[in-house]
Amino acid sequence: MQTYVALLYSIILGEGRRVVMSDLKAMAEGLGLKNVRTLVATGNLVFESGKTSIATLEKRLESAFERAFGRHVDIIVRSAGDWLKLAASNPFPAESVDAGDQVAVRVMRKAVAEDAISELRTRAAEDEKVHLVGGDIWVAFSRERPSSRLLAAANHKRLGVGTSRNWNTIRKLAEMVAT
Structure with missing residues (x-):
């Protein structure tokens, strides 16, 4: 199993x-x-x-x-194994400790191309960060703004099938599969 x-x-x-x-x-x-x-x-x-x-x-x-x-x-x-690898690849470890609810990954069915991330970065606020790791999109959202233009930009139509989870959920799921 x-x-x-x-x-x-x-x-x-x-x-x-x-x-x-x-x-x-x-x-x-x-x-x-x-x-x-x-x-x-x-x-x-x-x-x-x-x-x-x-x-x-x-x-x-x-x-x-x-x-x-x-x-x-x-x-x-x-x-x-892939979930543990995803959790270990978090490009925002410091932000995750300070605000795990503000760091998220959009887990994709098919890997996202690098050029799609360039487009997302143009929509990010000055204090937001976007990284592509293993075909999934990691975002560190702004603590200052209640909403982000990144959410609308990272939709199925533009990037393909995927769903987002914050760092707190990613970490808890990793703990569940590691036991």
């Missing part, structure tokens, strides 16, 4: 309806996934499965989600 992390792009089903993590866990268990755990109520799963391709796991989870909850949601899957 191998351990995996799955990240849902959205857990909003419609006005006033969110996916309940116990229902998400039950859905994953219904696929035969083992030792299924969730982290916070934002669509993070850790589970074990026989070794299979990431694409196959993503398709199985997305299909099951649509059957269970009535709408399609993109789901990004990484192996435990």
Whole structure:
């Protein structure tokens, strides 16, 4: 058995309806996934499965989600080893200690090209930073501004399928898969 992390792009089903993590866990268990755990109520799963391709796991989870909850949601899957590598590659360690909620990574299904990061950097505020590491987009957001132009610029249409998690969540998921 191998351990995996799955990240849902959205857990909003419609006005006033969110996916309940116990229902998400039950859905994953219904696929035969083992030792299924969730982290916070934002669509993070850790589970074990026989070794299979990431694409196959993503398709199985997305299909099951649509059957269970009535709408399609993109789901990004990484192996435990790849998740630990992602967490270890944080280009903003000092910022992460000071403000883990202001450092995030957009975990991508397909690696983002370097030229896309150049475009994002033009939208960053003076006190924001953007780095591409292993095809994923790391951002250190401004502590001074309540919103960032980077969020709108890093969307599916421009960069492809991906979903963002802050450093606190990244670190906790790494702890879950390391045990």
